[in-house]
Amino acid sequence: xxxxxxxxxxxxxxPTAKTAPNTLAIISLSKENFQPxxxxxxxxxxxxxxxxxxxxxxxxxFPHSTLLDIxxxxxxxxSVVDTGSRGRKRRRDxxxxxxxxxxxQDDGNDTPSSAPAKRAVVASSGFIYVLRPTPELWTSSLPHxxxxxYTPDYSYVLQRIRARPxxxxxxxxxxxxxxxxxxxxxxxxxxxxSDADLRGKVFxxxxxxxxxxxxxxxxxxxxxxxxxxxxxxxxxxxxxxxxGQSPKASAIFLxxxxxxxxxxxxxxxxxxxxxxxxxxxxxxxxxxxPNRSAFICTFSPCIEQVTRTVTEMRTLGWTxxxxxxxxxxxxxxxxxxxxxxxxxEKGFSSQPGDVGEAxxxxxxxxxxxxxxxKGQTSQLVSDASESKMDVDGSTPESSSKDSNKSEDPLxxxxxxxxxxxxxxxxxxxxxxxxxxxxxxxxxxxxAAMARWPCGSEGKTIGNLDKQTRKQEKREMLAGRKxxxxxxxxxxxx
Numbered sequence: 001x002x003x004x005x006x007x008x009x010x011x012x013x014x015p016t017a018k019t020a021p022n023t024l025a026i027i028s029l030s031k032e033n034f035q036p037x038x039x040x041x042x043x044x045x046x047x048x049x050x051x052x053x054x055x056x057x058x059x060x061x062f063p064h065s066t067l068l069d070i071x072x073x074x075x076x077x078x079s080v081v082d083t084g085s086r087g088r089k090r091r092r093d094x095x096x097x098x099x100x101x102x103x104x105q106d107d108g109n110d111t112p113s114s115a116p117a118k119r120a121v122v123a124s125s126g127f128i129y130v131l132r133p134t135p136e137l138w139t140s141s142l143p144h145x146x147x148x149x150y151t152p153d154y155s156y157v158l159q160r161i162r163a164r165p166x167x168x169x170x171x172x173x174x175x176x177x178x179x180x181x182x183x184x185x186x187x188x189x190x191x192x193x194s195d196a197d198l199r200g201k202v203f204x205x206x207x208x209x210x211x212x213x214x215x216x217x218x219x220x221x222x223x224x225x226x227x228x229x230x231x232x233x234x235x236x237x238x239x240x241x242x243x244g245q246s247p248k249a250s251a252i253f254l255x256x257x258x259x260x261x262x263x264x265x266x267x268x269x270x271x272x273x274x275x276x277x278x279x280x281x282x283x284x285x286x287x288x289x290p291n292r293s294a295f296i297c298t299f300s301p302c303i304e305q306v307t308r309t310v311t312e313m314r315t316l317g318w319t320x321x322x323x324x325x326x327x328x329x330x331x332x333x334x335x336x337x338x339x340x341x342x343x344x345e346k347g348f349s350s351q352p353g354d355v356g357e358a359x360x361x362x363x364x365x366x367x368x369x370x371x372x373x374k375g376q377t378s379q380l381v382s383d384a385s386e387s388k389m390d391v392d393g394s395t396p397e398s399s400s401k402d403s404n405k406s407e408d409p410l411x412x413x414x415x416x417x418x419x420x421x422x423x424x425x426x427x428x429x430x431x432x433x434x435x436x437x438x439x440x441x442x443x444x445x446x447a448a449m450a451r452w453p454c455g456s457e458g459k460t461i462g463n464l465d466k467q468t469r470k471q472e473k474r475e476m477l478a479g480r481k482x483x484x485x486x487x488x489x490x491x492x493x
Contacts, residue, residue, distance in 0.1 A: 010223035026137040028129035034141035050118035060126030078126030135182040146175035152328040154182045161251040161295040165189035166200045173255035174206040191226040202228045203247045239265035240287040248289040252296040259298040260312035268439045275315035294436040318434035330421045335414035
């Protein structure tokens with residue numbers, strides 16, 4: 001199955017160098033504020049905008065024509081866009097007098113007009129960054145439908161369940177799609193060309209119908225439907241088979257309210273809840289890869305959920321059970337500039353850096369006060385001259401101007417310091433990991449013995465007694481001595 005959008009693969013998996021129409025882009029408005037948009041090409045005015053489709057932000061207006069065919073990560077300046085002539089911006093009295101109001105976005109009428117699109121003019125201020133979509137940026141900007149698995153959690157989960165290119169993952173509880181996008185990138189090794197082409201794939205399951213429909217539309221728009229197969233199902237009762245066939249998964253991620261209710265489907269043999277084997281006749285196939293060990297992770301907010309999940313895992317034969325809680329703590333590295341002449345900017349402290357600078361500041365303030373009073377009356381001038389204190393000829397302003405000539409650039413001034421983020425991330429969920437070993441039978445044991453024979457080694461340490469090893473050592477040293485003697489004889493001849 002090829003990529004859903006023609007021959008172009010997903011930008012999440014195989015990014016291009018520049019932006020293109022009808023593709024997803026992440027707009028960076030600030031350090032922690034991202035907005036996903038679909039870039040559109042406009043040949044005429046759209047929705048009342050003469051420049052075509054336009055993105056409006058608090059930093060200005062940005063026609064999509066200025067966001068297309070530029071390298072990812074580019075900084076784009078705002079444009080001068082007439083937003084006051086649009087229908088929803090007009091005054092109420094003007095709207096009442098207008099017989100045919102202009103179509104606007106609020107009315108749901110964004111049909112292009114016949115007039116050609118106007119060329120965008122750069123504004124005096126305001127800019128944004130156009131970023132390539134990645135799972136990390138998508139997690140920070142996606143529409144929240146459920147609790148989101150954030151980057152610190154899913155990066156650790158993918159490492160623990162050994163997700164790599166070619167792996168096949170079962171995900172139950174797609175939700176907002178954060179883990180789905182990250183796991184698709186982790187297992188991607190090409191789009192499958194047919195159903196028999198077993199490449200890396202994510203088999204995702206969602207119970208809520210509305211979330212399933214929105215998630216399915218997102219995957220198709222992001223060209224991930226060839227790598228992610230989404231199914232609307234209650235996995236508690238119906239299990240994880242795809243059209244009656246096994247996905248042959250070796251990694252599982254369960255983001256469910258009650259993961260212990262679905263664990264009996266993830267077994268090597270047909271098993272009922274509680275670990276009892278089901279002896280009823282009928283064909284049954286395990287969703288797990290029979291030739292590999294299965295690695296599982298459950299995502300549970302409450303410790304009571306963890307307790308019941310661990311109990312069920314032990315009953316069903318899972319081993320190496322481990323619980324982890326991720327505590328993300330971010331450190332911001334910056335330069336700390338301190339001084340009275342530092343501009344009042346964020347991150348800078350406008351106060352004296354030492355005693356000498358404080359004394360100069362006081363003397364300059366006193367000098368300005370005296371100069372002010374000198375211009376009032378002659379009496380004030382005489383009083384000021386009697387109480388005048390010694391003032392250095394150079395003020396901090398003048399000295400700073402002289403010193404600025406030899407100072408380092410602004411981005412190299414100050415000390416490099418680190419500070420923790422203001423809002424610390426609190427508890428998200430408990431991660432429970434476990435391993436289910438592959439099924440081992442007599443045929444597998446015979447194949448292993450044929451490939452790695454045991455018991456008949458001739459040079460294995462411990463297989464020979466001490467005297468035999470000493471004799472082999474003497475023979476080896478004697479052989480080396482004879483070889484050396486023969487080489488010396490040939491040299492003398």
